[in-house]
Amino acid sequence: MIRLSSGAVPQGAAEWPGYTPEAHGTGIVHLGLGNFARAHLLAYTDAALALQGGNWRVTGVSLRGTAVADSLIPQDGRYTLVTRGETVSARVIGALADVLAGANVGAAALAAMGNPACRIVSLTVTEKGYGITSTGGLDRNHPAVKADLARPDAPSGVIGLIAAALAARRAANLAPFTVLSCDNLSHNGQKLRTAVLEFATACHGPDLADWIATRASFPSTMVDRITPAATPATAATAAALTGHSDLAAVETEPFTQWVIEDDFCAGRPAWHQTGALFVRDVAPYEQMKLRMLNGAHSMLAYSGQLAGRAYVRDVMADPAHAALVRRHLAAAAATVQGLTLDLDAYAQALCDRFRNPAIAHATAQIAMDGTQKLPQRITAPALQALAAGTATRPFAFALAAWLAWLARRDALGQPIPVDDPKAAPLAAAVVQQTTPAGLIRAVAGVCPDILPEPLQTGPFGAELCALLDNIQTQGMTAVIAREAAP
Template sequence: MTGRLTAATQLPDGVAGPGYDPQAHGSGIVHLGLGAFHKAHQAVYTDDALAASGGDWRITGVSLRSATAAQELAPQDCRYAVLERSVDGTRARVIGALAAALALSRDRAAVLAALRAPATRIVSLTVTEKAYGIDRAGGGIDRAHPAIAADLADPRHPQGVAGLLVRALADRRAAGVPPFTVLCCDNLPENGRMLRALLVDFARATLPKLADHIACDVAFPSTMVDRITPARGAGTLALAQRMLGVHDAAAVETEAFRQWVVEDRFPTGRPAWQAGGAIFVDDVRPYEALKLRMLNGAHSLLAYAGFLAGHALVRDVMGDAALAALVARHMAAAAATLDPVPGVDPDTYADDLLKRFANPHLAHETWQIAMDGTEKLPQRIWAPACDALRAGQPLDSFAFATAAWMRYALGRADDGTSYELRDPREQALRQRLAGAASAGDIADRLLALPDLIPAPLAGDPGWRAAVVSRLSVMLTDGMAAAIAGEPR
């Protein structure tokens, strides 16, 4: 094997490097959740901003659980390649925006020091929906969530998002340092407002005098992020080595498309992310609903139905004409529940999504998308379904997606093969479904699961009938037959 990618690597022709001297810029952002999506999205926008306008805006990346990302990046001077895959080919680009890569499990003191540092003006997050510990019913903390429970018991040594941020904000206030802006970049509705409510509630339980400071003095702009980024595989690393001529243990592959819509509320400043195409708005909610319902909702439908129909990858789903038609139908149903979005034509947006899903060069696994369904489906499927119910619009696609999730929740494929659900409520799902056999019994048990499916939907007889009829076909005839039998 050849050498390892570092800051000193001479990149081959056709591979772009940072358009600035990374060492001339300090860190001004701490990012929690140092995964592939951050490396393909926010870090790329920051790389563009540094090239265009400079500033001390490099990123200290933090993994809250595994130390793998930090171990991959540290020997490479935190450099890594983003491989942009499109029908026109692959473009490689080496990113220099990361200044440091830390893991909370081994670098706790350094993580807390970075969060306390006056130079840190933004803390951004991509930790996935399940990591926050949100009480879905009340909007505050879920005291049964493992990280929340641990941090309530020992707030001086935080493990989770709420405990870590509240501790850092308390330390900054005690030192007379202004609070950082908290920038949630996960797929949650009104994610900034959600995170504010979470931290305020956690502070009330641990540091009551800090709660009003967080509620009134800390900025929590909401965001909408979009870039399809599959989990990295061996093929990613092999492609990176062919294109770079050296080994890159931290390479990521993604699509060429990217989008970032951000509420422009940054009291202590921000990078010039608009240089990379970021859109700054007063209210992100219309864009957020568009993406959650049309892209993410369709992704969930195709993940459950596609996985059970034997399609391992999204591109395979889009090659199945019957299932691809249901994906398009779902986008139209979701679009009907939306308010107008400035500058966006829903039909054009849907057409572009279908092309992105069909990208032949992205190996995006349906099983990856299917994980954490109890965290994702409330905003992706059931919120628009509630709106459709109120408006008297067809519920077919939402009912099909729900039935597909219920079928998936049984944990066995049509051929009897078992699989892990990879859901934070997996144990509760399995316990509730134990002994259930008929479609009606399965549906009733899951419709009654606390704090999941909204009551107006779960209690509607027409909705139940629509779900049960589809689930019955899936159970008796298989997923492929259920797909074929759906109206287009």
């Protein structure tokens, strides 16, 4: 079977680009070319190019190895987006113009970001990829930030790259670009702006920081589309629907959402015509998504792992476990403020999405990088619920499940995933603990932003300790059944 490329002849049931990709120049440099970016930002951009054209194709930058580039470059950036719902469909995406990766990726990325044609630098690098503290400042102990502070003219981390690229543009008398975070960080644009300004001041001087603050834009966003890891079935479906071999195919769900603060300093594609919602304030939308969808995902990921459920759909297939998902969504919804949306309907839609039998979204995939996710997904709504006197047990259960998951992995001789930036200190903290109270104190010492004092003491602390004890002594399956009982 002939491999997908720019010269591939359209065939099969797939939808092919409704424009000539090579007739359009690039205007976006995207840092972090993982599955989500290809199922979300690139899909929106592809649709916008088909509707209104413009020089908005994307140069993708893979900062973590060459596997993505190795699959996409021989295909001229073309790949298949497989959508699995009640029916299965496919689109060939043509919005990706080039992929940068390898040993000199930092220098190549700087050149691309310094090109006058670049008007947006977007990012999907996961929460841990930024080097931002939980309070939104520059994390000077983050390995990439630390390295870039030492060598600001040869950066490899995203904040160092953005600051260096903006410095180069200012020196060349070029206008700045818009910096568009598409990761699950609360106030992502605001936090990234603060960190870039701090880095720029430290390494390039206050004049550059003032220029960035005055002229560049850092809009906040809320993104939502469940995108599991690709499997051999993904490639097989792509081949069946396109008639071509595709080593870079991605699969996703039918639902997609993108809410964007309308603050762009150098223009943007016609994303507003492809379903993106432009608003003045993203915060209520991101709070809804982080606390409801992402919070429920974290809860079911850790409890699901302990209950032997490999996929989200497996959790939802168990009535008792599904009831706890609905309980968590209700508790999280009670903490969401500033929206006129029907949150009950949103919660039901989330349950329907989680239940989708065609999407194999692994609980292990969701469980990664918990120390970066839980402060905003679980801790923030728990503290708010505690202060307001609303239901807190769902949050205590979620934290207990995470703690039991940490301890169980160590007890089985399985290390805490090295993908978590706090894996080493967590493993050291967990290994010596033999009681629930001791485990809570030890982990709180490593992660005070997840287990602050109000969640360790008082009624919440007692509830957390009792739940953790029950999970460890009776097993997660028994605790799920009891928690879900009327």
